[in-house]
Amino acid sequence: MRPYYEGWYMKQQQGGDILAVIPGRAQDEAFIQVVTADGAHYLPFPLEDFRQTGTRSMRVGRSLFSPIGMMLDVQAPGLELVGRLRYRELTPLRSDIMGPFAYLPMETKHTVFSMRHRVDGEVELNGRTLRFENAKGYMEGDRGHSFPRGYTWIQSTDFGCAASVMLALAEIPLAGLRFTGCIGVGWIAGVEHRFATYRGVRIREASDTAVEVRQGDMTLRVELPEAGGHRLQAPAQGSMARPIRESPAVPARFRFVKGGRTLLDSPDACTSFELVAP
Numbered sequence: 001m002r003p004y005y006e007g008w009y010m011k012q013q014q015g016g017d018i019l020a021v022i023p024g025r026a027q028d029e030a031f032i033q034v035v036t037a038d039g040a041h042y043l044p045f046p047l048e049d050f051r052q053t054g055t056r057s058m059r060v061g062r063s064l065f066s067p068i069g070m071m072l073d074v075q076a077p078g079l080e081l082v083g084r085l086r087y088r089e090l091t092p093l094r095s096d097i098m099g100p101f102a103y104l105p106m107e108t109k110h111t112v113f114s115m116r117h118r119v120d121g122e123v124e125l126n127g128r129t130l131r132f133e134n135a136k137g138y139m140e141g142d143r144g145h146s147f148p149r150g151y152t153w154i155q156s157t158d159f160g161c162a163a164s165v166m167l168a169l170a171e172i173p174l175a176g177l178r179f180t181g182c183i184g185v186g187w188i189a190g191v192e193h194r195f196a197t198y199r200g201v202r203i204r205e206a207s208d209t210a211v212e213v214r215q216g217d218m219t220l221r222v223e224l225p226e227a228g229g230h231r232l233q234a235p236a237q238g239s240m241a242r243p244i245r246e247s248p249a250v251p252a253r254f255r256f257v258k259g260g261r262t263l264l265d266s267p268d269a270c271t272s273f274e275l276v277a278p
Contacts, residue, residue, distance in 0.1 A: 003027050003145040003238025008058060008065060011248075011272065012085060012119040013158060014135040018248050018270055019123065021070065021081075023060045025050045027238030030060045032074060034081060036125070037249040037270075040230035041079045044240075055113075067113050067139060072123055083123030083130075087137055090114040091164075091190075097183050099198040104174065108144035108235075115187040116157050116164040138164060147234045147242065148172065150278030152211060154222055156252065158270040163188045165254055165264075167195070167213070167222060169206055171278055180206070182213055186220055186256045188263050193218060193256070208275065217260070223253045224273055247273045 007024025022033035030050035034041045051059040057066040062073035067090060074081040090113070096102045097112050119137040123130050136157040151170035157163070167184035182203060184195040195201045195215050205212040205221075212221040229247030236242040252271040256264040 004143075005145065005235035005238055005240065006052075006141070006143040007031075007235075008113075008139065008141045010065065010070060011138045011155070011157075012132050012135050013137075013270060014119075014130075014132045016249070016270065017130050017132075019125070019130055019132075020248055020272070021065070021072070022232075023058050023063065023065045025052075025060075026235060026240045029240065031233070031240055032060050032063065032081075033232055034074075034079065034125070035230060035232065035246060035248050040232055040246070042233050042240075043074065043076055043079055055111075069119075069121070079126065081123060081125050083121060085119055085121035085123065085132060087114070087139070088118045088120070090117040090139075091187060093185065093194075094192060097185070097194075097196070099196055101181075101198065106144060107146045107148060107173065108142050110168070110183060111141040111143075112166065112185065113139040113141060115166065115185060115192070116162070136164075138166075140166070144235075145238050146236050147244070147276070149276075151274070151276050152206065153274040154211065154224070154252070154271060156254065156268045156271040158268040159254075159264070159266045161188070161264070161266070162190065163264055163266075165220070165222075165256070167211060167220065169203060169211065184213065184220065186218075186264065188256065193258060193263075195220060217258055219255075219257045221255045222271075224271065225250055225252075229273070244274060244276050247271075 020035040030045040069086040119135040148170035172181040201215040229245040
């Protein structure tokens with residue numbers, strides 16, 4: 001059997017309360033990861049505790065996940081997570097974010113299920129109640145055998161307007177070569193603005209504290225603090241054995257300009273940020 005993993009990233013935010021739940025399966029185990037502003041948890045399950053029906057649902061243990069929400073029933077040493085969250089008004093992309101790369105052999109392939117949606121419900125996390133009422137949500141997924149050797153990933157819906165941004169830069173091995181690829185979306189007031197290597201994006205800056213990309217008449221710049229965050233597990237050759245770090249609530253500033261017009265210029269106190277050096 002070829003090495004394989006698959007995981008979904010399901011994030012919800014109500015003010016300063018952030019909960020990201022990452023269900024999935026690896027080569028030899030299933031898992032649920034939980035990330036908040038205060039910390040992170042990784043809980044493995046036997047692989048037989050994983051069930052999936054296409055892209056419609058994923059069950060890990062007694063918990064059920066789907067693009068319309070999740071039912072949580074996790075009770076283990078160090079992690080008790082019980083409750084239900086419902087997703088409405090999802091905003092999927094017009095087409096696969098991978099573009100033509102979706103048809104090529106890649107270490108990992110990315111899916112955006114919804115750039116922004118409404119979240120309602122309540123969960124109990126280790127004795128703390130998190131209530132989400134007309135909260136903001138974001139959902140994506142990855143599948144393949146390994147995360148890239150080096151990458152930057154940024155995501156936020158914490159704006160004062162109807163907006164959501166996802167931006168990823170990654171070192172891509174393909175046909176014996178290595179290059180830095182880019183995918184990203186600025187979703188603003190119901191309009192999708194896509195950045196991608198296959199659309200001719202240029203990476204103007206990529207440092208520990210700033211990323212700027214330009215494509216045609218569009219420019220997106222994100223200024224961030226230095227990376228830190230909580231320890232997560234990431235896939236390497238199908239096994240969740242690679243430690244990485246994610247900061248789920250860092251301050252950042254986003255500026256998006258199109259055709260000389262500034263469509264987004266906003267600070268965000270709760271940006272999700274991963275920076276992994278090669």
